[in-house]
Amino acid sequence: MDTVLLVNLPRQDAERAPAVIAGLAGICKSIDADYEVADLNLQTIRAATSEEWREFQDWLSYFSTECSDKILQGFKDLVVQHLPKQHFSIIAVSLFTYETIRSAHLVLPLLRQAYPNSKIVVGGHGTDFSDKDNNNRPFYQVVLENKLIDAYILGEAEASFKEYILNYNTWVNTSHKHQISNLDTMPFACYDKILPQQYLHTGVISTYITGSRGCVRDCSFCDVKFIWDKFRYRSAEHIFEEILQHHLNYGTMHIEFTDNLINGSLSEFKKLNQLLVSAHKKYPSLKELTYLGDFICRPAKQFTEEDYRLMSLAGGKDIIVGIETFSEPVRYHMGKKFSNEDIDFHLYASGKYGIKNTFLMQVGYPTETIDDHQINLKYLKKYQKYGLSKVIKLIRWGFTTGILPGSPLDVKFRHTLPLVSSENETEVYGESQWTTPSNPTLNYSERARRRIELHYATKELQYNQPRVHDEFLSILATLKGRTPPKLDEH
Amino acid sequence: MKITFEIECGLVYNQGPSVEVCINDQQVTDQTLTQKNLLEYTVDNSQDTVVKIIHKNKTDRDTVVMDNQIVADKWLKVNNLWVDDILLNNILCTTDCADGNVDRLKSDSLYLNGHLVYQFPKDFFNWYYEFIKNLDLQYIKNHTDSEAEQKYLGYNQESSALPEIHQILESRGYSITS
Numbered sequence: 001m002d003t004v005l006l007v008n009l010p011r012q013d014a015e016r017a018p019a020v021i022a023g024l025a026g027i028c029k030s031i032d033a034d035y036e037v038a039d040l041n042l043q044t045i046r047a048a049t050s051e052e053w054r055e056f057q058d059w060l061s062y063f064s065t066e067c068s069d070k071i072l073q074g075f076k077d078l079v080v081q082h083l084p085k086q087h088f089s090i091i092a093v094s095l096f097t098y099e100t101i102r103s104a105h106l107v108l109p110l111l112r113q114a115y116p117n118s119k120i121v122v123g124g125h126g127t128d129f130s131d132k133d134n135n136n137r138p139f140y141q142v143v144l145e146n147k148l149i150d151a152y153i154l155g156e157a158e159a160s161f162k163e164y165i166l167n168y169n170t171w172v173n174t175s176h177k178h179q180i181s182n183l184d185t186m187p188f189a190c191y192d193k194i195l196p197q198q199y200l201h202t203g204v205i206s207t208y209i210t211g212s213r214g215c216v217r218d219c220s221f222c223d224v225k226f227i228w229d230k231f232r233y234r235s236a237e238h239i240f241e242e243i244l245q246h247h248l249n250y251g252t253m254h255i256e257f258t259d260n261l262i263n264g265s266l267s268e269f270k271k272l273n274q275l276l277v278s279a280h281k282k283y284p285s286l287k288e289l290t291y292l293g294d295f296i297c298r299p300a301k302q303f304t305e306e307d308y309r310l311m312s313l314a315g316g317k318d319i320i321v322g323i324e325t326f327s328e329p330v331r332y333h334m335g336k337k338f339s340n341e342d343i344d345f346h347l348y349a350s351g352k353y354g355i356k357n358t359f360l361m362q363v364g365y366p367t368e369t370i371d372d373h374q375i376n377l378k379y380l381k382k383y384q385k386y387g388l389s390k391v392i393k394l395i396r397w398g399f400t401t402g403i404l405p406g407s408p409l410d411v412k413f414r415h416t417l418p419l420v421s422s423e424n425e426t427e428v429y430g431e432s433q434w435t436t437p438s439n440p441t442l443n444y445s446e447r448a449r450r451r452i453e454l455h456y457a458t459k460e461l462q463y464n465q466p467r468v469h470d471e472f473l474s475i476l477a478t479l480k481g482r483t484p485p486k487l488d489e490h
Numbered sequence: 491m492k493i494t495f496e497i498e499c500g501l502v503y504n505q506g507p508s509v510e511v512c513i514n515d516q517q518v519t520d521q522t523l524t525q526k527n528l529l530e531y532t533v534d535n536s537q538d539t540v541v542k543i544i545h546k547n548k549t550d551r552d553t554v555v556m557d558n559q560i561v562a563d564k565w566l567k568v569n570n571l572w573v574d575d576i577l578l579n580n581i582l583c584t585t586d587c588a589d590g591n592v593d594r595l596k597s598d599s600l601y602l603n604g605h606l607v608y609q610f611p612k613d614f615f616n617w618y619y620e621f622i623k624n625l626d627l628q629y630i631k632n633h634t635d636s637e638a639e640q641k642y643l644g645y646n647q648e649s650s651a652l653p654e655i656h657q658i659l660e661s662r663g664y665s666i667t668s
Contacts, residue, residue, distance in 0.1 A: 013636075015636055200635065200636075203635070203637075348575060351572075351575055351576035351577065352572065352575050352576070352577060353577060354577040384615075385574065385576070385615045386576075387619075388615040388616060388618060388619040389573075389576045389578070389615055389618055389619075390622060391576060393644075394640075394644055445658075445659055445662050445664055446664065448655065448659060449659050449664045449665075449666055452652070452655060452656070452659070452666050453666050453667055455647070456666070456667075459647050462616075462619055464641075464644030464645060465643075465644065465647050466640060466643045466644055467643055468643075468647050468649055469648070469649040469650070469651065472649040472651035472652060472655060473649070473651050475651070475655060476651040476654055476655050476658075479655065479658045479659075480658070
C-alpha cells in the first residue's frame, strides 16, 4: 500500500492542530492509505526561543529581508531530525499561505534528499502565490523548474488529493484551480496523528471546523469573492456529526470555525444550533462546548431573538462581526445591507444571551465624509455600556481602508468613483495611498487623522482594542512614504 | 437601571418557596414563587444598591423524604441576572444562610432559609469594567497563552509611534481632537 507523508510548514499559528493537515489525513484514512505527519511548524515553535521564533517568523512573513544563518541552519537541522526514517510513496507539502513559501524553499531540497524515490506534491493557497525572492513568479513554477517538486495542485487541493494518491504516477499538472463542489462529500478531518491536546491551546481542547467556503456577500473592500468564486456550504447534519466526532474522540470543547461567515447559510446555521442543543440530553458534556466564528449582523426579522438564544445555548458565545462603520450610507456602499437599528438589536440580543463580540471596523472608506466620521464617534458613546460590560469585548479600527486587488473597490469602483493612486505611491500594501475626486479632502493624512481620533475616543470610553501599536507603526511608515510592514487586514 | 433576576424553584405540592426581596433594606417583594420566575426592579444607578433575596418560612414539611430520598424540596436558584438587559456572570452575590454559614465563594442557590445578597455599586458599568479588568490582569499575570496576549493588547493601547504621527499630521495642517 502506498504511504503518504503530510508536511506542515512554518509560519502558522499553533493554537490548534492544523486543519488542512487534519483534512488531508481524513482523506488518507477514507481510502485506507497509510500516512504520517511531520508538523514542522509546531516542532519549530517548540524548539526555538521566543527571540529566535520572532526573527524567523518576521522573515517568513516578509517583514524582514534577512534571517541569521544560525536560525536558518537550526531550522534545517530540526527538519532533518524530525523527518520520519521510512519510505513514503508521496510527500504532500501544505503551503497554507504565502508565509510558508520561504520555509518551503528551505524544506523541499531536504525532502528531496531524504526521500529521493518519493513523489513530492504541493498544494494550498501559497502554491501559486508570487514568490518575491524569485521575480514574483508563481511559487510552484519556481520549484517545479528546480525539480524540487513533482506535482502541484492549485485551488482546493483537497478536492483532488484522493485522485492524486490513487494516480500519482500518471498525474498531469494543470493550471486548473480545483474546487470542491459538494463539501458534504469530504471526509471528516482526522486528528489521530496530530492530537489537539499537543497544540498550544488555551486551557481547553480546541479544533477547527470548516462549515462553508466563499461568502454570501460581495463586500466592496473584500477579495473573498475573487478568491472563492462560489459560496458552498455543508449541511448542518454533516457539520454536527464532525463536531460530535471530535468532541467524543479528542475531547474537543471549543470549535473555531474557519468560515468567512458562520451564518452565511442562515437555515443551516440555525439547524446546526438546534442539533447541538438537542444533543445536550444525550451528550451532557456538549453543554460546555463553545464555538467562535465570523458572523454577519442581520436584520432582526432574519435572525430573531430566539435564534440568538439558541446560538448562545449551542455554545456560540464569541463572535467576530464586520460592522465596518456606524454610518449607514457608507455601510450600504460597502454592500453591507444592515441598518443601525439592526446593530442595536444585535447588541441587545448579544447582551441578553451572553454573546461576546469583536467588532471589525474601517476608517476612511472612499465615500466616508467628515459627517460619517462624526457618526462613528457618536455611536462609540452610544454603545459604551456594551464595551464596559464586554458585550463588545474588542473593537478594532485597523488600518485605514486599502484597496485589495480583486475586490470590487479595485475592479469596479476604481473607475466609477474613481480611485486614483497618490503621486508618491510606491509599493504600498493594500494600496492605502489612494485619493478620489469624489471625496477630495479624504487623502491619506486625513484618513490617518480620523484613525487616531477614533483611537483616542475608543480608549477614553474604555473599549478594549487589539494591536494598535502594529497598526500605528504601519500608518507612520505610510505617512513617511515608506512601505509599511505587511500585516493581516483583519 | 433595570435589574432582572431569573429564578428557578423547587416546589412541594405545587408550592414554591416564600421569598422576600429587599432593596437597600426596603422590602419590595413578598411572595410565594412558582417554578420559573422573573423578578424585575428599577434602581437608582447614582447610588450603591444592595438586593437581598430572602428565602423564609421553610420548615421540615417543605422537604419531602421517602425511603431516605428527598423526593420534593423547596429551594431557589438564580439562573440568570441581567443589568439593563445585559447578562452578567454570577459574580455579584454572596450567600448568608440562617444557620450562620457564610459562603463567600459565591452561590446562586438557597436550599435553606437564608438570603442571597447582590451588590451593585453606583455607576455600575464603570465598576463592572474595573472588576473584569482586575480579573483579566490576574489572568495575564498567570498565563502566557493567546488569550492572555489578547487581553494584554486589549488594555495596552499605547504606541510609541503616536507622537511622531501627531507631529507629521500637525506639520501638514491637521489637528487631532483627543
